[in-house]
Amino acid sequence: MTSSGDAASAVRETRGPRKVPLSNPDRRREVLDAVLELLSEVGYERLTMDMVAQRARASKATLYQRWPSKARLAVAALEQHRPLITDHDTGCLVEDLRHLLVSWLAGWTSLDRGLAIALLEGSRTDAELARLRRERLHRPLRQAAQAILARARQRGQIPDGVDADLLVEMPLSVVLMHVLIEGEQPDRALVDRVVDRGLAPLLGTPLSEHGQ
């Protein structure tokens, strides 16, 4: 009965102002999604409040009522865009890493290359963005990685002399570089190549059997 459920469907797609309050979380998300799109398309510096206003069909003044500056609006948008990393215990370091990478990639939309670059770009001049960059790009991944490595350590799957962190950093960096620098759309094949033809053989034959 409440309008909230049907709200999205009732939303008029006609041009002109929406006049839906930003106190409405759906409306807020709509605006922030517009920001994310634009960040991804043009980056942080080229993003203008006019663009946001137009795409979100809100007035600039409305935006400024909720977010006090362009930087804070961008931060809010990125804050909301928190990719989910899942950790799955397969009993095998290599497979755990494969899962981690795949789950991480799954959260990457076409938006994200642009967002990542926008974050790099914007965080040179905006401390808030710099903080976000760290949290967004690093923390969730780092946490899942630590869990995987702890398990591997217990199982004795980390070869002597190896800095365990690098076991995550290396495949991760390769994938990220492909996405960020080459502009590739990251996919399963890339992950498998890094895992099967990079990590796994290097970690030694016993790992090729995947269970023992």
Next chain:
Amino acid sequence: MTSSGDAASAVRETRGPRKVPLSNPDRRREVLDAVLELLSEVGYERLTMDMVAQRARASKATLYQRWPSKARLAVAALEQHRPLITDHDTGCLVEDLRHLLVSWLAGWTSLDRGLAIALLEGSRTDAELARLRRERLHRPLRQAAQAILARARQRGQIPDGVDADLLVEMPLSVVLMHVLIEGEQPDRALVDRVVDRGLAPLLGTPLSEHGQ
């Protein structure tokens, strides 16, 4: 020949317009170096023609006479910036890679993190910059890497099942990520960590000389 050039040239190297024509290649390099510095400091979007004019001690109109737009000026500057990668045959894959990384890093000044981000940023809207990015960041490295890997292959130092390219991509990506994303100043220690506690133990052979 002109009095203005003669009398004062040695004196005011530091203030006021240079008045040296851009047809002079040294003068041109001077201007492009200023652009590089600024690109590195503030990025492409925040770079202004006024900044360039001031730092290069030229007038904006002069700049526009030689380069038709800000984008083309930036491209020209990056075009000129060709870091040198050296390849040294040590007879050992791991040491060759270490050399490669160190030589690559040596070409990275603090300037280059900014440049790399500027390239990423600018190449989203400028095809010319995108091309440059590929050539500047990738090709020279890739070529040296191929040579190293070819030698290693001949020596049989590439373990079975390993995609040789990854042996370069992995350490390289790790270093690049640290620089680009963490904003770390890349140094020898980082290279050694990746090589000694990542690649080497995984590759097996050289492990004995380091880890034990």
Next chain:
Amino acid sequence: MTSSGDAASAVRETRGPRKVPLSNPDRRREVLDAVLELLSEVGYERLTMDMVAQRARASKATLYQRWPSKARLAVAALEQHRPLITDHDTGCLVEDLRHLLVSWLAGWTSLDRGLAIALLEGSRTDAELARLRRERLHRPLRQAAQAILARARQRGQIPDGVDADLLVEMPLSVVLMHVLIEGEQPDRALVDRVVDRGLAPLLGTPLSEHGQ
């Protein structure tokens, strides 16, 4: 009916909206006092409706319900601000004038320099304010002054050839200039200086009691 309204009403007299209707004259005065304060602090042009709303703890929409524009709200506030001038018959022109000036000053708080400037400023574009300015700043004073001068005339205390109005205008203008232009806080000392070392010696008679 809701608990929120009841329980907290006595508590939060200091924060959040007052929710007292503007039909209540006390509430109305409260709002107008806030306007006066702000006019005095920042002047008419820099006064914003948001400031008023915040200080009066009312919503802007509420303000607009009672007063149709910023100008009319300012006018209403000034309309309400009617400083009291008292006239006291001391039997002596000079002392009567001193009383007049002191009583006039007493009505001047620090607020009023700002208000006077705000009136000057605003009355250039608003006829209503211009009318108010005349009534507020001039009429009450002029009336008291006329009474004093009439008595002095009867007592023969106005020297030949003197325009009686100037006897009021001169000390008054001096005080006003100090306040308006020098930004001085007007005080008793200023009045005494003008009366004792300006008017009195010039008027002759009372001079003997002061200057010698």
Next chain:
Amino acid sequence: MTSSGDAASAVRETRGPRKVPLSNPDRRREVLDAVLELLSEVGYERLTMDMVAQRARASKATLYQRWPSKARLAVAALEQHRPLITDHDTGCLVEDLRHLLVSWLAGWTSLDRGLAIALLEGSRTDAELARLRRERLHRPLRQAAQAILARARQRGQIPDGVDADLLVEMPLSVVLMHVLIEGEQPDRALVDRVVDRGLAPLLGTPLSEHGQ
């Protein structure tokens, strides 16, 4: 014969940008005169850079190239508008004062009431303007006044017990009040009234003969 004389006549009155450089002092004066006019018409707060640009037929960017902010532009305009006060020794205090007031008024154009109010208004928020206000409105006058009073003192024309400064302050304030507050156009009649029917009779009979 000199071009400077005909310069104004050669100025094209056609609309559109002037393209005359601001390095040209005539052009600069033209712009600053526009600022003065506008300050006088609408005051400091309501003055917009667009107004100035339009009236001076220059682009806003041009204005900002020469003056770094609206406040500094206003300051520059007022700085240039330095009314001339002349002091003439008539041998008689009253006549000297009359000269002073007349010469002061002669410098007042219809601009000045607006300018004075603009200064009062703007100097509440801008320290530079506050400084100017003091210098512009006070110093030149004060200096001439001191000279007059020094001569009068030497001649023994200052009655006992009188604060000499008030002899200037009083007529001056009266005139200023009429101009500032009543909005009157100041004229010779006003000065004569204040001098002949205020100061002179108060300064005593000997002064009525004007020479002794």
Next chain:
DNA sequence: TATGAATGAGCTTTCATTCAT
């Protein structure tokens, strides 16, 4: 009725680019 929130118009300021010398 009082309010939270939205909005168009406008403000000061900046920038890539072009003109006149």
Next chain:
DNA sequence: AATGAATGAAAGCTCATTCAT
């Protein structure tokens, strides 16, 4: 050929005013 200066077109942000509840 090099320069000083001008300019149109934004950009980020604010304000008086108006809806919708």
